[in-house]
Amino acid sequence: MELLLDIALLALLLVTAISIAWIKDLFAAAMLAGIYGLLSAGFFMTMGAVDVAFTEAAVGAGISPLLILLTLALCGRYQRPDRNRARLATALVITVGALLISATTDMPFFGDANAPAHVHVAPHYIHQSMSEIGIPNIVTSVLASYRGFDTFGEVVVIFTAGLGVLSLLMETSAQPGRAIVHTQVEQQSRDIVLRVVAKVLIAPIMLYALYVQFHGEYGPGGGFQAGVIFAVGFILYSMVFGLDAARRVASHGLVQVLSATGVLIFGCTGLLSFASGKNFLDYSALAGNSVTGQHIGIIVIELGVGITVASVMIMIAYLFTGQLRNREAELATDRHQEIPAGAPARSTSTMHSLEQGAG
Amino acid sequence: MLLTSHYNYWVVIALMMIGLYMVIAQGNLVKKIIGLNIFQTSVFIFYISVGKVDGGHAPILTEGESLYSNPLPHVLILTAIVVGIATTALALALTIRIKRAYGSIEERDIQAAEELQERASSQMYARTPARKEQ
Numbered sequence: 001m002e003l004l005l006d007i008a009l010l011a012l013l014l015v016t017a018i019s020i021a022w023i024k025d026l027f028a029a030a031m032l033a034g035i036y037g038l039l040s041a042g043f044f045m046t047m048g049a050v051d052v053a054f055t056e057a058a059v060g061a062g063i064s065p066l067l068i069l070l071t072l073a074l075c076g077r078y079q080r081p082d083r084n085r086a087r088l089a090t091a092l093v094i095t096v097g098a099l100l101i102s103a104t105t106d107m108p109f110f111g112d113a114n115a116p117a118h119v120h121v122a123p124h125y126i127h128q129s130m131s132e133i134g135i136p137n138i139v140t141s142v143l144a145s146y147r148g149f150d151t152f153g154e155v156v157v158i159f160t161a162g163l164g165v166l167s168l169l170m171e172t173s174a175q176p177g178r179a180i181v182h183t184q185v186e187q188q189s190r191d192i193v194l195r196v197v198a199k200v201l202i203a204p205i206m207l208y209a210l211y212v213q214f215h216g217e218y219g220p221g222g223g224f225q226a227g228v229i230f231a232v233g234f235i236l237y238s239m240v241f242g243l244d245a246a247r248r249v250a251s252h253g254l255v256q257v258l259s260a261t262g263v264l265i266f267g268c269t270g271l272l273s274f275a276s277g278k279n280f281l282d283y284s285a286l287a288g289n290s291v292t293g294q295h296i297g298i299i300v301i302e303l304g305v306g307i308t309v310a311s312v313m314i315m316i317a318y319l320f321t322g323q324l325r326n327r328e329a330e331l332a333t334d335r336h337q338e339i340p341a342g343a344p345a346r347s348t349s350t351m352h353s354l355e356q357g358a359g
Numbered sequence: 360m361l362l363t364s365h366y367n368y369w370v371v372i373a374l375m376m377i378g379l380y381m382v383i384a385q386g387n388l389v390k391k392i393i394g395l396n397i398f399q400t401s402v403f404i405f406y407i408s409v410g411k412v413d414g415g416h417a418p419i420l421t422e423g424e425s426l427y428s429n430p431l432p433h434v435l436i437l438t439a440i441v442v443g444i445a446t447t448a449l450a451l452a453l454t455i456r457i458k459r460a461y462g463s464i465e466e467r468d469i470q471a472a473e474e475l476q477e478r479a480s481s482q483m484y485a486r487t488p489a490r491k492e493q
Contacts, residue, residue, distance in 0.1 A: 003363060006366075006367070007366060010366070010367065010370040010404075011370075013370070013374065013404075014370055014373055014374065014377075017373075017374050017377045017378070017397050018377060020377075020381075020393060020397065021377050021380060021381050021385075021394070026387065026389055026390065029389075029390065029393055030393075033393055033396065036397070036400070037400075040400050040403065040404060043404060043407075044403075044407055047407045047408065047410070047411045047428065048411065048415060048416060048417040048418070048427075048428040049407045049410065049417070049428065049432075049433045049436070050417045050419070051433055051437050052403070052407060052433050052436050052437050052440065055437050055440045055441060056403075056440055059440050059441065059443075059444045060400070060440070063444055064396065064444055064447060067444075067447065067448055067451050068389065068392075068393065068451065070451075071389055071451045071454055071455060072389060074455050074458060075388075075389060075454060075455065075458040075464045076458075076464070079385070079386075079387040079389075079390055079465075080386065080387070080465050080467075084386075084467075085383060085384050086384045088383070088384075089379075089380050089383040089384035090380065090384075092379075092383065093376045093379055093380045093383075094376075096376065096379070097372055097373070097375075097376040100372045100375075101369060101372055104365050104368040104369065104372070105365075107365065107368055109364035109365075110363070110364050110365065110366070110367050110368070110408060110411065111364075111411050111412060111413035112412075112413070113412045113413060113415070113426070115409070117409050117410065117429060117431075117432070118412060118429050121431060122429045122430065122431055125430055125431065126418070126420075126427050126430070129420075130420055136419050136420040136421070137418070137419045137420075138418040138419065138420065138427070138430040139418055139419075139430050139433050139434055139437065142430055142431060142434045143434045143437065143438070147434060150438075151438060154438040154439075154441070154442050157442050157445070157446075158441060158442055158445045161442075161445035161446050161448065161449045162445060162448075164449045164452070165448050165449055165452045168449075168452040168453060168455075168456055169452050169455065169456075218419075219419065220417070220419065222437075224437055224438060224440075224441045225437075227441070228441065228444075309441055312445060313444075313445075316445075316448045316452075319452070320448075320451075320452075320455075323455055
């Protein structure tokens with residue numbers, strides 16, 4: 001049964017990937033990318049990688065297609081057929097693929113318990129983590145404690161990528177003279193079903209994110225998963241009720257400060273154990289008892305990870321939506337100049353601007 | 360037997376090659392980024408497949424269970440997914456800026472615009488001999 005599911009999901013992934021490569025309508029490609037993310041989340045679930053499935057479901061099927069759609073709204077929906085390098089690319093891809101497939105004959109069988117990957121450090125994590133760290137979720141133990149330094153680096157990378165997006169898209173978000181036009185652009189979605197459903201859904205999404213954050217030691221979950229789920233809830237709110245409504249809840253400045261705060265919480269935990277004469281991020285320094293110290297350390301750094309991930313994702317969504325709104329405002333100004341009075345109110349849904357982007 | 364024991368690896372390679380093909384052959388920058396994402400996900404699938412143990416449970420310790428999947432690839436991929444979306448956002452932000460600077464996100468248009476600009480500046484160069492000496 002498990003094998004059948006594995007074969008079916010991978011076949012579906014392959015079909016989806018081929019259709020993404022084939023299709024010329026980028027809007028459809030973005031939707032297919034969402035399906036691709038959901039399918040791979042399903043695949044991770046069948047492989048027993050519950051934490052990974054969680055993250056991929058929120059990122060691959062949620063945030064990633066959304067960001068692609070926002071980009072398309074600004075850059076145009078249709079791709080020009082351009083096949084100048086298709087032959088070269090096909091030849092290269094077939095050669096590399098054939099070489100890789102011939103290399104797989106040396107690979108250990110799928111699911112083999114004695115494969116080299118399972119004999120080195122994994123047995124230590126599985127057998128010793130309960131006595132050393134004292135929490136049931138091995139993934140959280142490895143992520144936050146055994147490989148804490150690695151995770152710190154990754155959180156810094158996420159923060160840096162957020163800074164990069166900020167520096168690329170910030171300057172036009174604060175252009176003077178645009179504020180007057182903004183009031184004319186209807187930001188809220190007028191679809192009553194969407195608004196009611198979103199209003200009902202947002203609270204459970206946020207609550208679930210908090211549950212995932214603080215239950216990550218005992219079940220699947222942790223800072224990365226909670227951060228993306230929280231951000232998805234927030235982005236949903238900003239999509240349905242408009243950017244201004246979302247900014248009233250968490251201003252742009254607050255989100256920026258929070259994204260740095262998470263990294264600082266993580267780093268300061270490391271420095272604290274440094275200060276008490278232990279290694280960087282050795283949590284046993286945080287309390288008299290080694291296991292209690294590990295507990296405290298993991299809760300604190302997972303909180304830092306959650307804060308940084310959530311606020312970086314929200315910040316990126318803010319910046320992309322801000323760009324879209326500037327474009328809407330520009331178009332509105334142009335139209336305003338053309339038709340002086342009695343200009344009809346324009347719908348500003350993403351679909352609408354997608355069509356405009358195509359023109 | 361070889362079919363079921365290596366099926367996952369082959370699908371991973373096929374997905375990876377589709378991603379690579381998109382990055383090379385597609386002229387549209389957004390499509391290239393989607394291709395990179397497919398490439399990236401194929402690596403995730405590879406790691407998780409390697410971490411699978413037959414009959415192993417999800418790596419959350421429970422009473423009376425001794426066989427678990429390898430938790431290490433899970434940790435690596437979990438963080439890689441979130442780092443991946445952050446870097447994808449950076450790439451998309453660059454695309455938006457390229458669109459604003461060149462008016463297009465098709466690779467050919469961008470190259471044409473670059474060449475035009477270069478030719479214009481070199482002509483300027485040739486016309487003003489005073490500059491040439493500098």
